[in-house]
């Protein structure tokens with residue numbers, strides 16, 4: 600296959616991100632169990648504010664994860680009798696609802712990290728960066744709906760069908776980036792951002808996902824303390 604940007608970003612990069620995600624998580628799990636934390640700063644904020652922010656964020660993000668997984672990698676909707684247009688409507692309505700909830704929760708979490716001096720002081724660069732990156736990914740994801748919803752209205756859902764085929768080609772290790780060469784750029788930017796979340800995962804507080812809820816609840820205590828803290 601002839602080398603191109605499309606080939607690199609959608610034929611090679613998914614595997615760089617996926618390998619980093621798996622190997623990086625395994626190394627962190629093996630080496631740094633006691634530094635493994637969501638680095639929660641919940642204690643530093645008003646209970647009510649955090650309850651709203653954290654619940655909206657987690658409900659939104661987890662629903663999106665489930666939606667992406669079932670929509671792209673399974674035939675559940677087809678088994679339930681949905682045709683491709685109905686599939687697109689279900690994906691759009693559930694995805695937009697979850698995306699908006701996550702966006703509100705995420706912005707609330709970001710505001711607290713940036714504006715509350717105590718939380719800001721307790722945050723590392725990556726804590727803020729990963730949140731901003733997730734919000735950017737969310738924005739482009741929601742942006743795709745300016746194309747997907749009109750597609751569903753007109754009954755022409757080829758973009759979605761091609762994207763499903765492409766995501767499956769990656770998941771089965773038979774990458775076919777040529778499939779999406781002509782797909783509108785907003786889908787590509789969103790997918791690049793989404794794949795980069797996997798790349799950044801082992802270097803961020805997102806690693807706490809691996810241990811929720813089982814080990815997290817029953818493992819021995821840990822002391823979370825920065826090794827070096829410069830005094831301003």
Ligand code: HEM
Pocket residue numbers: 663666667687690691693694695697698699733734736737740741742743744747759762766786789790792793794796
């Ligand atoms: C490998 C990672 C990812 C891929 C390949 C991917 C792919 C896609 C595609 C193709 C769409 C358009 C679907 C449609 O038209 O109905 C979409 C929508 C969307 N994505 Fe992602 N995505 C990824 C990760 C993420 C992440 C990490 C987030 C959240 C931070 C996210 C949030 C959204 C949202 C809010 C939408 C619009 C609503 C929906 O259709 O679900 N995506 N994604």
